[in-house]
Every structure is written in structure tokens, then in C-alpha cells.
Amino acid sequence: MDDISTGSLLLLLTLLLIISAFFSGTETAMMSLNRYRLRHLAQQGHRGAKRADKLLQRPDRLIGLILIGNNIVNIAAASLATIICQRWYGDWGPAVATGGLTFIVLIFAEVTPKTLAAHYPEKLAYPNSLVLRPLMTLCYPFVYFINLISNGLLRLMGVAHIDGNDDHLSPEELRSVVHEAGGLIPRRHREMLVSILDLEKVTVEDIMIPRAELYAIDINDDYRAIIRQLTHSPHTRVLLYRDNIDDVVGFVHLSDVLRLLTKEGQKESDKGTLLRAVREIYFIPEGTPLNVQLLKFQRAKERIGLVVDEYGDIQGLVTLEDILEEIVGDFTTGLQTPPSEDIRRQEDGSLLVDASITLRDFNRETQWQLPTDGPKTLNGLILEQMEDIPPPHTQLEVAGHRLEVVEVAENMVKSVRVNPSV
Known part of the structure; x- marks a missing residue:
């Protein structure tokens, strides 16, 4: 070293600091990459992304390579700085080299490159992987030996094998x-x-049309009355039952009825004609999650079903459109009126709410957080809270919100007044 000029040693020290900055910045850039964007780019054929993705499949080896290179460079830089400072300051050289090099390394080889890499990981990681790949091949035996010892120590501490494929999302x-x-x-x-x-997280009970609101026709009614109800039906599929809705016959599609009536002639048509058009009922157990029911509708090639409880009693009706509207919003004329028709703003700023509205729709419209793990409608929630059928003008507080009962009829709360600001 005595034969090498101080200027040459300074140039060599500068080169070592640049290499140290390269390793520091590359480490941060590689670890800051968005793994999902990285894999997407790799699948699209991006060469830099492919190289980085392959390196990150074994992060222990990548980190080992970078730290080996960085430590070798930093130790060499410390030795050179000591020699240079001894020439300049004599016995004070080692102390000056330690303090000065620490400051220089922190600023120019650690903080600055790592901050830059954290802000622009892709711009540094992809081109720098061109250097890391051949370095990995060249230093593989040394990297493998270091990782063997490191992974052995981790196993002693109860840490399983580490790879880059555990970044799954819940x-x-x-x-x-x-x-x-x-x-x-x-x-x-x-x-x-x-x-x-x-x-x-949502079950069929949360979106079903309650049995009390089902549009259904008693097949034991007068034939002309049945035809009149079918003619005025707001839906293309109508439920038929005998005397009680729990004794269901099946669904009838209006297009099937029209085709049979046209084919047989109105003089010859009767209830038997309607019964020949009846389609088999598809039953759905209550508590079925919507994601499960969506798949069941798909596999069974069904679009509508009746929700039943553990005793087989009908609780309501769910359609494929109801589930799809949970995803994309209202796009068809559903079996229920949209929430906006159930909530009417008054002149004083309060809201007059139809108490049959589901709590999920009410929360969505008002941004409130009324509990939905019990009753499914606002009426049911009020009855549960009061443990009785409250008279009009009764006020109660639920989840920090004040409600006022406006109308009660047929043993049900029909309408409620709320103040959205409370």
C-alpha cells in the first residue's frame, strides 16, 4: 500500500463507496417492490420483472448476497480510509477515519440511496438485477454456505424455512x-x-323478500280471479299455493301460462292448465351465505328459490338478481322497492322511513351502524328493543341514534321518523 499514491487510494475509496451505495439501494428497492405488480409485469414478459421475481423467490439468498457484497466493500473502505488518514493525521488517523467514514457512509451509502430506492423501487430494482443475477451465480457457493448456517440458527429458534411464496392475502x-x-x-x-x-358475510336472510311481502296466488281461488291476479302481477314469476303459503304448489312463469292459454283456447283452459305450467320449487336453507348460494344457483341452473327454516317453514324468497344487485347495485325492477322509496326526507330535515326496510339497506342509505346480527328489518329491531309493540310517538334510542315511532298497524311498526344528524 505504501507504493500506491494517496490520490489513487482516494479514487479507490470513492469507488468502494459507490458500490456500497449500490448494494444498499438495491436491497431496499428489491424489498420494496410490490409483489403483485411484479408478478403481473413478469407474466406480461417484462425482463427486469422476471429477473427480480426469480431473485425474490429465495429472499434469504438475495439478502445474503447483498450483505456479503456490502460488508466486504465497507470493510475494505474502512481499511483504505484508515491508511489515508494515517498519512494525513498520523496517530490520530484511525480515529479520524472512523468518525469521518461513518458520516460519509451513512449519508452517501445508506440513507440517501435507500431513501431514493424506497421512492422509486422499480427504477432501481429492475436494472440492478442485471448485476445481481451473475453475482448470484458467481458467489453461489459462499452464499449457500452463509445461508446454511443462518437458516440453521433460525430453525433452532423455531422459524420455518423462508421463501418468497408466503405473501398470500386474506x-x-x-x-x-x-x-x-x-x-x-x-x-x-x-x-x-x-x-x-x-x-x-351476508346470508340469504339479509336480502330475502319476507313471506309477508311475497306476491303469491291461492290456487283454490276462483279461476277468473286467479287469471286477473296473473294479469296484474308485477313479476314474471308468480308463486302458487293452496290455502296457506306454507303449502306451496310451485312457481309459474307468465310466458308459460300465456303459451298454454293460447294453445288450448280460453274456453277449454282451467286450473289444470295453470298446474301444467307450474315449475318445481327450489328451496334454500336459511343462513346460507350469498357467495355459496350464487354458486348453487349456477350449478342448479336456477334463478329463484324459497328460503326455509329448520322446520321447513317458508321465510321468504331470494332471486339471482337479488344477489347480483348486492354486487353491482340496483339494475332491475326487484321484488322490493328501492331503499330510496322507503326513506322520504321531510321539510324539517328528518327522514320518514318505512319500517319494513332491511337494516342493511337502511344503514347503507343513512351511513348509520344499526346492528344487523339479529332482526333483519327496522320494524324487527324496534320490537326487539321494546319487547312489545310500541304505540305511536314512542321514542327510543338504538346504537346511539334516536328513533320515533310514527305509525303502528297490524301488530307492526309501519313507519319511523329519524333525524340523520343524530
């Missing part, structure tokens, strides 16, 4: 990713994606 984490996508995904699309994830 539904909650995926929901957070969708929310944080921001402008990368249109707001409407984000809402649909979150709705799909929420299907497993």
Missing part, C-alpha cells in the same frame, strides 16, 4: 388493497370488488 387484507388502489381502479369498480368480498 379477504380483509385484499379489501384494504382494493380500498387503497385509489385512482388506479375507478370508484365504482372498487365498490363492486368489495361487494364481492362481502358476499361471504
Whole structure:
């Protein structure tokens, strides 16, 4: 070293600091890469992404390679700095070299490159992987030996083998990713994606049309009355029953009825004609999650079903359209009136609410958080809270919100007044 000029040693020290900055920045850039974007780019054929993805499949080896290179460079730089400072400051050289090099390494080889890499990981990681790949091949025996010892120590501490394929997302984490996508995904699309994830939390009871609101026809009625009800039906599928809705006959599609009536002639048609048009009923157990029911509808080639409890009693009706509307929002004329028709704003700013509205729809419209793990409608929630049928003008507080009963009829709360600001 005595034969090498101080200027040459300074140039060599500068080169070592640049290499140290390279390793430090590359480590941060590789570890800051968005793994899902990385895999997407790799599948699209991006060469830099392919190289980085392959290196990250074994992060222990990648980190080992970078730290081996970085430590060798930093130790060599410390030795050179000591020699240079001894020439300049004599016995004070080692102390000056330690303090000065620590400051220089922190600023120029650690903080600055790592901060830059954290802000622009792809711009550094992809081109730098061109250097890391051949280095990995060249230093593989040394890296393998270091990782063998390191992984052995980790196993002694109860840490399993580490690889780059454990970054799976739970539904909650995926929901957070969708929310944080921001402008990368249109707001409407984000809402649909979150709705799909929420299907497993919602059951058929939450969206079904209650049995009290079903449009159904008693097949034992007068034939002309039945035809008149079919003619004025708001739906294309109508439920038929005998005397009691629990004794269901089946669904009849109006197009089938029209075809049979046209074929046989109105003079010859009778209730037997309607019964020949009846389709078999598809039953759905209560408590079935919507994501499960959606698949069942698909496999069974069905679009409508009756929800039954453990005793076989009919609780309500669910259609394929109801489930799809949970994802994309209202797009058809459903069996229920939209929430906006159940909630009417008054002149004083209060809301007059039809108490038959489901709590999920009410919460969605008002941004409240009324409990949905019990009764499914606002009427049911009020009856549960009061443990009685309250008279009009009764006021109660639920989940921090004040409700006022406006109308009671047929043993049910019909309408409620709420103040959205309370």
C-alpha cells in the first residue's frame, strides 16, 4: 500500500463507496417492490420483472448476497480510509477515519440511496438485477454456505424455512388493497370488488323478500280471479299455493301460462292448465351465505328459490338478481322497492322511513351502524328493543341514534321518523 499514491487510494475509496451505495439501494428497492405488480409485469414478459421475481423467490439468498457484497466493500473502505488518514493525521488517523467514514457512509451509502430506492423501487430494482443475477451465480457457493448456517440458527429458534411464496392475502387484507388502489381502479369498480368480498358475510336472510311481502296466488281461488291476479302481477314469476303459503304448489312463469292459454283456447283452459305450467320449487336453507348460494344457483341452473327454516317453514324468497344487485347495485325492477322509496326526507330535515326496510339497506342509505346480527328489518329491531309493540310517538334510542315511532298497524311498526344528524 505504501507504493500506491494517496490520490489513487482516494479514487479507490470513492469507488468502494459507490458500490456500497449500490448494494444498499438495491436491497431496499428489491424489498420494496410490490409483489403483485411484479408478478403481473413478469407474466406480461417484462425482463427486469422476471429477473427480480426469480431473485425474490429465495429472499434469504438475495439478502445474503447483498450483505456479503456490502460488508466486504465497507470493510475494505474502512481499511483504505484508515491508511489515508494515517498519512494525513498520523496517530490520530484511525480515529479520524472512523468518525469521518461513518458520516460519509451513512449519508452517501445508506440513507440517501435507500431513501431514493424506497421512492422509486422499480427504477432501481429492475436494472440492478442485471448485476445481481451473475453475482448470484458467481458467489453461489459462499452464499449457500452463509445461508446454511443462518437458516440453521433460525430453525433452532423455531422459524420455518423462508421463501418468497408466503405473501398470500386474506379477504380483509385484499379489501384494504382494493380500498387503497385509489385512482388506479375507478370508484365504482372498487365498490363492486368489495361487494364481492362481502358476499361471504351476508346470508340469504339479509336480502330475502319476507313471506309477508311475497306476491303469491291461492290456487283454490276462483279461476277468473286467479287469471286477473296473473294479469296484474308485477313479476314474471308468480308463486302458487293452496290455502296457506306454507303449502306451496310451485312457481309459474307468465310466458308459460300465456303459451298454454293460447294453445288450448280460453274456453277449454282451467286450473289444470295453470298446474301444467307450474315449475318445481327450489328451496334454500336459511343462513346460507350469498357467495355459496350464487354458486348453487349456477350449478342448479336456477334463478329463484324459497328460503326455509329448520322446520321447513317458508321465510321468504331470494332471486339471482337479488344477489347480483348486492354486487353491482340496483339494475332491475326487484321484488322490493328501492331503499330510496322507503326513506322520504321531510321539510324539517328528518327522514320518514318505512319500517319494513332491511337494516342493511337502511344503514347503507343513512351511513348509520344499526346492528344487523339479529332482526333483519327496522320494524324487527324496534320490537326487539321494546319487547312489545310500541304505540305511536314512542321514542327510543338504538346504537346511539334516536328513533320515533310514527305509525303502528297490524301488530307492526309501519313507519319511523329519524333525524340523520343524530
